Amino acid sequence: MRAHDRIIPLHPRRAHVTGALPPPPEGSFASDNAAGVAPQVMAALAEANHGPALAYGDDPWTAAATAALRAQLDAPAEVLLCWGGTGANVVGLATVVQPWQSVICVDSAHIVVDECGAPARFTGASITAVPNVDGKLRPEALDPYLHWLGTEHHPQPGVVSISQVTEMGTVYTVPEIGALCDAAHGHGLVVHLDGARIANALVACGTDLATMVRDTGVDVMTFGLTKNGAMYGEAVVYLRPELAASARYVRKQAGQLPSKARFVAAQITALLADDLWLDHARHANRLAGLLADRAGAVEGVDIARAPEANAVFAHLPAAAIAPLQEWSFFWPWDLERSQVRWMTSFASTEADVERFAAGVSAHLDAVPPA
Template identity: 45%
Template structure:
């Protein structure tokens, strides 16, 4: 498939991460996370999130979210999330089926939750007939490409902590948020009181693999059993761990995220003034959302694949990745200009 703008999942594995996989593919190594690569990767995570961080590798993002939520909430409890959140829209009911807890999806503004909506929904505490909310789940950056500011995060997390709720972050693209905020991972998670993070790898240059990172150490005590029950304990853990070790070494994560972020801005600037193209906003991650005439979509996708986000408005999502090149964007913009004539 030609490079397009469908998803950062479509990109291949970054060469340095592929090399790390090859380097780990030697002789024998202990299984189930008792190998040297896993320990080195754990150290890298603790360098990023703090010395108390507890790290568990899983195969994919849905598993990271489901197992994390299962550790944070009991079946009679519920999770506040955005109406457009991945756990609510794109995980086929897995959080409710496998974690057993109820999702309460709340109206969002550009993908973001607000205290006003949270407060309206935080009701019937202690009522045995009503699911008791236990977790606030935030997606950073959101499914609409927006990134919560530090002030927004502080406000939301303070609200949750005042009500004794746990805070989970779906961080499939957390590195892009770090680049936009110009903050370390620790500064906008651990130091603000986040309890658990689903940390993405696959969208960020890895072949496969995600991590559940507990910043509240007490919540991780039984997680090894939860992970095993959910069929997410990798026997050859070294091959996920080796990727994450390489990802953090020499700040490769920054290079990858910065490149996709810069390419999103390059794309934005290349198409924002084309008649017929209506951009939602300046990119805050590696996503550009734009409305185009429906008649253009087929021609555009024949050359550069992407997804139509909203079939009613024909708002499209154009994602950039670690391997996006300026010539890809120039070619895409050229077709858009031809269609606009």
């Protein structure tokens, strides 16, 4: 059962915790969305607040942000700013899919589980979810649906969508993305990448955006900002500019055109300057490894796999989960298997990790043996 599949009680029954219980960490391991705004981003927002600017992206900040993203890709990409991640995914998908087509993705994808059906509603297309393999979509998983092409009784596969990092915390390698793009393009399908945590994936793979996205053949992506230290806003990036012919109309109709676009754009330039976005991701990934090591050393904690990016998945004694959530909230992931998820961010600290691991130890000491 996924994080948002079950309502967490407001006052869970507490286990009696013996011994000294440390105060909860100042930071949150619930999500990288729980972190605040990076100081450099806040300063950029304040700087952009001086004087007037034309609305809807006709401003120097938007031009600078577009140029910065194009430089990262070394490609003449089309860039559209949006309010948020779900909206950006909707705009990207609705631009490249028709209502009689389908979007193929894994069953754990954000567009399936965590966007309240928005992609299906706004595109009118079917979302075809296939079983994931460690959160990933494999090229062979497309085969049963590619046979539908040309048959009027079936929704026509039109888009392959993947998440980078995946919802299971795994990272597609550059060759894996390339293989998927080759399989999709070989049958005329467009490849969409939900890059909410693209920076974490890049540093995990030791590569750059052009290599991971442009060179593999990704056609359109959501470029994540919020989880990397922005206040709000994401960008839709079209690696094939011709796909963006109707994108501005789709964005407006979907309610994703920011009027004061300079404030989204200023955050992009601040994060990309001097590779701050990659430094943030590198820090978050490193802290996830530290958290896995420290918490994994506690008796009764089973770390599902070594973190590949900034997500730690752990199995805990069922009786310890609710008291731990009350002490320092985090999301359960699969309660049927007593699995939880802990996320680190650019704002996580080593002190937070040590304090959290100590709290996990204290709570598990209070859980009677099964």
